[in-house]
Amino acid sequence: MNVNIENMDLNYICEGEGKNILILHGWGASIDTIMPIFNYLKNHFKVYAIDFPGCGKSQKPKEVLGAFDYARIIKRFIDIMEMNEVILIGHSHGGRVSLVLANKYPELVKKMILIDSAGLIPKRKLKYYVKVYTFKTLKKLYSLAFFWMNKEKAMERFYKKFGSDDYKDADGIMRKILVKLVNEDLRPLLNGIKASTLLIWGRDDDATPVYMGEIMEKEIKDSGLVVLENAGHYSYLDQFIRFKVIVDSFLEKDKVN
Incomplete structure (x- = not known):
């Protein structure tokens, strides 16, 4: 199904x-990646899932969006679907957007699960700054070495070779x-969140490490906070049986049998 929000056709189920x-799914993902959660919850709840702008089957935005822009778009979706109250489940980037919504609309978000x-903003070590400096230097040298090539094409080749996986x-x-998103720090919003919040983390998550869950x-x-052993950034997939048990306990009183 499609819904038009801010001149974008967004896919949802x-x-x-x-x-x-x-x-709400993670960055670069889609509804498909959270279908295991969707399918097991739909027997007890009215469950919605949406492809963020530029993901899955949804149209790309025409302007650069930040976390608050994504939250505004999702709030509009919630309003269109006539949800007076909602339980949010957000993985990775979906969690980022959930944090903004829970802070801004406490009357709407009573419960939240962040995965x-x-x-x-991650802790920056010396190795990070060395990597950034090296990356910028390589970028400059690359543009000089391929001066004869169209600049946009040259930079595309550079990022495909040297950028992070998400960036590539x-x-x-x-x-x-x-x-823009990775440079936004939402930590100041945390103490203003009133929703009852379950935090689920993979012990081996190297994208958003466990210490971030501990801060939250x-x-x-x-x-x-519940930490799942032998699980990474997609902890809910790595330990799905344990994940279901934990979520079932948190949502038990909200279920329709």
């Missing part, structure tokens, strides 16, 4: 009956959006 749940959530996979405006647990008043 909805199944089930009961209290509203909205599942390996983004939203915090993104293109055009989505690449600019990614840069400390600063979100009504929150608890």
